[in-house]
Amino acid sequence: MTVKPQTTPFGKAIYPHLSKPDYAFDTNGKYHVILELTEDEAKEPIDIINDTIKDIVVEQHKKNGNKEVKRAPLPYKHVDGKVHLNFKMIASGINSKTKQSFTQKPRIFDHNLDPIDPEKNIWGDSILRITYQPFGYANSAIGVGCTLRLKEVQVKHLVEGNGGGSNFTKVDPGTTTDGKVAHF
DSSP, rough: OOOEEEEEEOEEEEEEEEEEEEEEOOOTEEEEEEEEHHHHHHHHHHHHHHHHHHHHHHHHHHHHHHHHOOOOSSSSEEEEEEEEEEEEEEEEEEOTTOOEEEEEEEEEEESSOOOTTTTOBBBBTTTOOOOOOOEEEEEEEEEEEEEEEEEEEEEEEOBBOOOOOOOOOOTTTTTTTTSBOOOO
């Protein structure tokens, strides 16, 4: 069962790969982001995830005569009073049904709904909300679960960088922290 696209409240981005795909563990590339929300803000997405999983479990019980169903890891975690929701999108691949190759990327907008320049790097601590599609699945290896398919991102507050440079400022090499002359 596929649930219609949903939109989260605004939250803090953690480890976003939204401008360019991440190829670290996937040769097809993956766009992904963890969105940090408060427990209250995350209630609706968590309910949608749990309902999606419940529907797949019911289907599996019908197929397999109420045998116990293995559960896959959830696409969210409770961390220090917050909830981290994990969203992802495969950047390229081969469609399993049509056998056609594809490429895709999330649509990214600013606070005015204008497209964000694809050369801008969206960094952690940016404030954004995500349109996603919860997708329930049953996999014999990992179990029944739900993945949050990334569709669109709206950035309310952009934190960006270029990956270079330093956060340090110039210092006088001649003294130590206690004011004494340094000997190198």
